[in-house]
Amino acid sequence: SEPMVKRPGESHRLTCTASGFTFSSYEMNWIRQPAGKGLEWIGIGGVGWSTGDTHYKDSLKNKFSIDLDSSSKTVTLNGQNVQSEDTAVYYCARRATVRDNNRRVIQKLLPLFTTTGNIHLSQYHIL
Secondary structure (H helix, E strand, O other), rough: OOOOOOOOOOOOOEEEEEEOOOHHOOOEEEEEEOOOOOOEEEEEOOOOHHHOOOOOOHHHOOOOEEEEEOOEEEEEEEEEEOOHHHEEEEEEEEEEEEEEOOOOOOOOOOEEOOOOEEEOHEEEEEE
């Protein structure tokens, strides 16, 4: 998506197009980084998951939703009621866990968060 400017209270939509891997075999995350601050995980979803299996950071679950489209290999972040504190660089990231056709985990991840809540970048491939 192109950079955008929004007024407080408006909605926004960011779309990421994946390539170079089997889209349906991975979960996709959205992460953001405000200027001068650390990374903040927003949420995760996977193709074939039900809506209830899309997970979000508790403090952001009422602000954002994630949609995935396997035919176009896109993952979309929908935000509502944006405020100045939502100003950030937003990243789409592939989770490193691979699942087989029966959705069984082939490779397990280390814990997603450290005790300080930071993301282990080694666990992600930033697109």
